[in-house]
Amino acid sequence: MNDQPKAGFLDRTLANLRRTWREIAGDDDLTAAADLGPDLPDEDMERLRRQMVACLESRGGEVTARARAAALGRAYLGLSTKGRERFLAVLADDFDVDPEAVLQAMERVRQAGDPETATAARENLRRALVAPRVRLLTQFNALPEGVKFLVDMRAELLRLARKNRGGLAGLEGDIRELLASWFDVGFLELQRITWESPAALLEKLIAYEAVHAIRSWQDLKNRLDSDRRCFAFFHPRMRNEPLIFVEVALVDGLAGNVQALLDENAPVTDPRRADTAIFYSISNAQKGLAGISFGNFLIKRVVDELAREFKNLKTFSTLSPIPGFRAWLEGALAEGEPGLFKPAERKALAAAAQRRGPKGTLKAVLARPDWHRDEALAEALRAPLLRLCARFLGREKREGSKALDPVAHFHLTNGARIERINWLGDTSAKGIEQSAGMMVNYLYKLDDIDANHEAYTGRGEIAVSGAVKGLLKG
Amino acid sequence: MNDQPKAGFLDRTLANLRRTWREIAGDDDLTAAADLGPDLPDEDMERLRRQMVACLESRGGEVTARARAAALGRAYLGLSTKGRERFLAVLADDFDVDPEAVLQAMERVRQAGDPETATAARENLRRALVAPRVRLLTQFNALPEGVKFLVDMRAELLRLARKNRGGLAGLEGDIRELLASWFDVGFLELQRITWESPAALLEKLIAYEAVHAIRSWQDLKNRLDSDRRCFAFFHPRMRNEPLIFVEVALVDGLAGNVQALLDENAPVTDPRRADTAIFYSISNAQKGLAGISFGNFLIKRVVDELAREFKNLKTFSTLSPIPGFRAWLEGALAEGEPGLFKPAERKALAAAAQRRGPKGTLKAVLARPDWHRDEALAEALRAPLLRLCARFLGREKREGSKALDPVAHFHLTNGARIERINWLGDTSAKGIEQSAGMMVNYLYKLDDIDANHEAYTGRGEIAVSGAVKGLLKG
Amino acid sequence: MNDQPKAGFLDRTLANLRRTWREIAGDDDLTAAADLGPDLPDEDMERLRRQMVACLESRGGEVTARARAAALGRAYLGLSTKGRERFLAVLADDFDVDPEAVLQAMERVRQAGDPETATAARENLRRALVAPRVRLLTQFNALPEGVKFLVDMRAELLRLARKNRGGLAGLEGDIRELLASWFDVGFLELQRITWESPAALLEKLIAYEAVHAIRSWQDLKNRLDSDRRCFAFFHPRMRNEPLIFVEVALVDGLAGNVQALLDENAPVTDPRRADTAIFYSISNAQKGLAGISFGNFLIKRVVDELAREFKNLKTFSTLSPIPGFRAWLEGALAEGEPGLFKPAERKALAAAAQRRGPKGTLKAVLARPDWHRDEALAEALRAPLLRLCARFLGREKREGSKALDPVAHFHLTNGARIERINWLGDTSAKGIEQSAGMMVNYLYKLDDIDANHEAYTGRGEIAVSGAVKGLLKG
Amino acid sequence: MNDQPKAGFLDRTLANLRRTWREIAGDDDLTAAADLGPDLPDEDMERLRRQMVACLESRGGEVTARARAAALGRAYLGLSTKGRERFLAVLADDFDVDPEAVLQAMERVRQAGDPETATAARENLRRALVAPRVRLLTQFNALPEGVKFLVDMRAELLRLARKNRGGLAGLEGDIRELLASWFDVGFLELQRITWESPAALLEKLIAYEAVHAIRSWQDLKNRLDSDRRCFAFFHPRMRNEPLIFVEVALVDGLAGNVQALLDENAPVTDPRRADTAIFYSISNAQKGLAGISFGNFLIKRVVDELAREFKNLKTFSTLSPIPGFRAWLEGALAEGEPGLFKPAERKALAAAAQRRGPKGTLKAVLARPDWHRDEALAEALRAPLLRLCARFLGREKREGSKALDPVAHFHLTNGARIERINWLGDTSAKGIEQSAGMMVNYLYKLDDIDANHEAYTGRGEIAVSGAVKGLLKG
16 A cells, blocks of 8 residues: 555646645644634635645655544534535545546556566556545544444435435445445454343444334333344444344244234243244445445344254244335326236225225225225235235336345345235334235245345346245236 | 446356356355365366356355355365465466456547546446456455455465566455455554463464564563563454564663563563653564555554553654664675775774784674674774664665665654664674674654654655764764 | 351251152252242142252252252242242241250350360351351352342342241341352442443343432433443342442532433533532442442442542532431421421411412421422522521431431441532422422542541531531521 | 441450540551561551551441551561561451350350340350451452452461461461352352463463473463363452363373373364363362362363263263372381282282392382383282272271372262273373372263262262272272
8 A cells, every 4th residue: 555656646736735844734734624614615625635635645654644634534524514515525526536647557558568567557557547535535544433434424425416416426436445345244243232232232223223113112122032133243343333233033933914023012932942033124224335235144144143043943034024015006006907906806895995985996995094904995905915916026027137126126136035925914004005014024945045046136037935926826 | 346247258268167057056066165186186177267256256146155255265275385376376367357358448438428428437447457356355255264364365475476476466466455455554453462461362472573582481471571561453353363563661761782671580660660662673473464564553553552551751762673784784895895994993903803813804703603792892893883884774775765774764764763873782693693783773753753754755864863973974 | 168067956857857868869859849839838848948958968969959059049939929938937947046056055165174175166156156048048159140049039038027027037137147248349340331331231220220210211321421420339240230329420510409410401511621520329229238338338439430530520429319308397397396497487488378378387388299389489498498407417316326317327427528408409209208309418528538437427426518507507 | 247246355455555536547547557567576566456456446437447458458468478477466366256255145145035035145146256357357358359368368377377276277267267158159250261361371370280280381282272171260359360270181082191191292183073071180279268169069060061062072080190099008018918919919020120120029119210111010010009009099098988099089079980090191200109100080970970979978988980899809
């Protein structure tokens, strides 16, 4: 890292900012960096750029440069939203790859004669393609929470990107690449989370849980009871921040209802007798790590841990939401596809609906938030919705070969198969809203995982159980 | 990392190795990988390549690919020296950058119109310049000691490179870049090492100490006594392996003699009363991290730690060897430079030497291993050698601006200054041999470090104390 | 302990229970011990006694005896309340000191001639005075939570003692003595409790807090914020159970109002600038350790910790409840002591009360739960109640020399002085009820603690500040 | 503990030492305690007594008293051997039980009427039988290493007791009783010791090993290798001091030769395949805990640990020295017992001895330190010595029923049986000297342990294997 050539680009574009060390030390010292105006007004921009250049040049030595970068990082944290955006823009615009330098480096590759020269030229070209700011981003690691700093900076960039897909994308990509290297799964530590874990950590589970909201500390305690397991990945430099976590219930037989699983009054069972591990919630905790995926590793590691601890476990399965079902169904209904809903079904539904009120179409019935509490209605919906859901999960695709439902896509990529669709498995408002109250079990059968993965990623084939096959044919 | 496009190169060169997953699973499973012949005979080479391709293609999913890579890593560890060399050659030759793909990607950069397309084309070119093997190297991180694995693999490559600077250099460079990212100083943990540390760790200090060999556990215990400190950097994934360590004595005034410092019978002093911290040994412990330097950070962090613990400390200095002095002196004498040795000095030396035997030239005298025990001889040598040593350290350069002595170059780059040259500071056989028994103190004065660094790295100016200036003028 | 002579008592009283080892092993093994009926019916009593005898005789060796005792302990835990009472009665009645053996041992003391014989005879007498059950109580320590087991057993005995002061007192005393030895303050570990502490521990703070109830996890988090400290004593064999804990606020100047201290919306201040540490809550957590006091040690240790961490702290004081005030006042009013309430005060109070309703006596006014919200009433009560409270705390005694108020007695014994009485310092329902809303600061001035303690414990002199002296004279 | 009545004894015997608190504070403060003359001259004795009285009276409160006791403890540590002896004499003589108070308390027991009064009187008598110094001994626990302090004080007393069995025995007994309570096995923590353990701890193993001296760090490392285990008991308040430790080898079949076990060049075997655990060394590490035995618990716990970790283990056995054999044999030979040595054996030995020199008696041959290297001699000795050793271990008793050999007594008490006597199992100088080079295996067969223990402790029956029975008959 030390012998990286100082980019010629800096010399050219920032020559006018340069003074001797003595001059600069007079007014641009580390403390000054912390005194930037909250909104980063124009008069502070030049000072900011000078500090950045000093970091990139390792002025005063690498130790000093890191201290300077840390001061810059602290200054960034002190800025307003607007100030941060301007700070990021400086990094994005002024410290990007130099296109002209790239062209020159390309020319040397083209003219290289012997293999050794060619290799050196390509290496030189590769370096020219790395933006100078990458060095500064790395130096931010000198902050006590340097890794979290970059993760959060990327989260900010992703947020900004949504409203204004502009020049920040390159910067975001640079951080992404850095983080992908630093968060290589080999560095992550799997930890079990229990009621003995620090409250400060448990509080984060409550905040980050994305599938079935944790309603209270009592609810959380119930999810950490002796017949439950919770595991998370941590990074050694972000000790108090889970990256991703999974909640597991140890039960007898495939669980099909999440309200039953989360019932605080249900008796605690002996986990050593359980034959099935149900993964009922997986949540990513860091927005700034979007697209750097550990979910597959987490599931595999937890399966290993559980299999080691509990010799009786035979089945590893999820109990998963089906977030895309209702939206897809509305669309399909709107398109008026003929075979979607069988005449007999339509009739039965209308009959059941009539007893309560006039409108008996599928759309109208599902629009009532409490339809599932009406036994006749629910019974009339059961068969057609299970069939449609099987079709949605097992047949509907996006981008040619990917399952349309994102959760399905995740588990199918991991090599799981669609095992069972559970009628009224989630009767929370969200469950009724998203998936007409249905949930699905994805089964992880260790012997089939590799083949399932290859079939799905290679040929778009989705593995399903016999029961689901039956629904698909129905 | 997941969405990295599978290099077209693989498709072309390895098409003939490909079969369907089922076929391959039959004979190339993970266990088979461990059954390679120790010398990696030709018949195993194709299997090896196929396994590597399967890793790069993440066949069976990323989790499976990692497990496969781990099996490959274990297979490598089981090979003979010859087998390892052949294994590395496969990585170096068959999974290098594809020059043709680079040329195609360059063409797209050249033809790119709008900025966005240009950015994408450059990004694409950068990826084409990354050798496919880098992905496999990363996957080795799945080994329980994956980081140490790569560090040792690079050490092996550096050893091989010395006898045969061939195609392995590219591979070595790829590992170096990976390690430079993973061993960013922000990830390192400073730990104090004491007599309470695990014996398994202390044993490594004994093995790795490179400056003043540790003769016994008793010698080591003495170096970890209450008036001593020892600190090391560790990587979170190499918990039991120090990367670099420094030994410090807390004393009164600049220490000038290393035998006195290491005397096991010397009384233990109260470190809270010490005014000076003497860094008397710094050793790099991992050959595979050559060129990835932490020494400057280590010194800075230890100075901070010590200053916090001991409020009385005023001076931070090294007591360092001068490994290059005698070699340089021999050379200078051979060249017969006239002013090197003053006539009066020559006469005095001859007189002192005469009493014992005939030969009284500087070269002849220094060739006697025990000259320093002869008081008259030592006295006659004292003034001229101190002067010559000052010149060697303060004036002699290589590559234009770097101090000729490597230890001097390290500390001067860190911003230290040459404070004092100590006559007969190291009378061990090694000390007499390397530097005619002299040692030097490099002083770290916090206020001057940045300026010293800039003066040295920018203009080749070497900072020296008044006393050393006097010697230089003498 | 091994060579303790087997008490002759056992031989006599339990001879009829004895069989050879082989016979007993047939029906009285460890597993059987766990099969006692929940209410410990008569038919199980003999088996129980036999097991206890086997423990006391170390039948099968000491290791086996401990395993047997552990089985007995588990059996006890499985009993109903009634069963436990019968279990304890067996221990209390059948394994008590043997009075006849004591008389015999006394006789040997009387007849002892030379000093050595006399010493041995006294030692023998001392052993005869130790109930055999003490050995069994010690053996319960073999349970994984053996210490907690005994603590809880004593809590049960104290509960039973309240309804039926019978033969259980001796057993309770034996456990007390054992625990007093095991819980010697030298064995206790002071730990800081923070929001990083395990939720399972924090949950216990919520349960055990005895002074100002913790209303929610948010309330608790606020009490563990950066300007607060919480410390507890732990025993090495009861890692997850605090024995006693104290909550401290770091503030500027003496705090006088606990609602202000506990306000979750109050801004967090910089603790390094605080000049005063307010101990606002001390709670004993283990009923079974009643009478084995660590409070004085806890306060002293925490004062030391805080003084070390925060150099600006000048004042260490409590903000304490006055639990006995209202009860004492009611009594004094009932007795109709003439000078208690001055005529002018009575008149002013009547006038203030009149505006709201008829009854204007002190008793009637204080009976209204919201009198403190009526400014006029509160103003009329302020001077007389402060004076009466000063008298209650500073003058009223029990058992001749002890302060009547238990909290006052605790802090005065520790060497604190009564510093300030705070008007409306606790306007919670409990505060109004117990102490007419007043709170008191006990000041710990390190230089005076020993003298204050001696004056109080030796001569019953209560240390008070000038301000409180003023109230006492008023 | 707080409400313990202050012994009237103190009032009487120390009244002349008493002054008011103020007076004493003037010249006897804590610092002064540390200023005692090294030999504790007469002029310091009164000050010492006064400080002790102040501790016992908890002058200044219990916290202050503890601080004062700690100062006394530090003063003790600063004394010379002579000074310590005088310090202990003060404790032993001036703070012993008051015989007159005992007589008075006995009188009250005699006159007690109803049961409640009788119980209280006995309780009062028991307290009168506790020496006042016990309170001070307990207060020493306030020292940072208070427990170790008392352990070492008792070691000192045991050393002194050997040369002068005087009044110190009572003090020693008091400490013993305190330590027996504090070191109850329920408080001890079993820890595995490995090469990863702190060097400061391993150094103590080297120092404390009492059976087969550890010759070097390399020897120690070999004993901690993967096919070995070392476990120790620790007390929570003496973290860095092992109390007792055991070394175990995991092997195939009963090991019979300790030199083979300790051979540093022997290959490391796979412990998971071992069927036998050999306990080849058990050492007590704390002289001050003599007579407070944990050895039986340690063996049982380690057997449990090993059985859990290694499923293949079938046999748990020692390989033990026979320290008393040669001494007993010399005695038996001196007594000239006729059947000891058979005529044929005598003849064979004489013949074998003749080849080397004149003297062929058993005594003369064994006096040669290298007899075991002469094959003919060794062969001639083999049968008779094995038989005599079997007799020594299996028949010879002391105190009626205890095995004469102390190691045998320990293991037989634990319920082991004598399994095999190994010819030339320890050919070290010590082994030849103590036991004519023989070693013995004591077998721990879990099912028989209780019965063996009962038979041995109850009826003096020693369990032996069939093979040893054969030797006994031979």
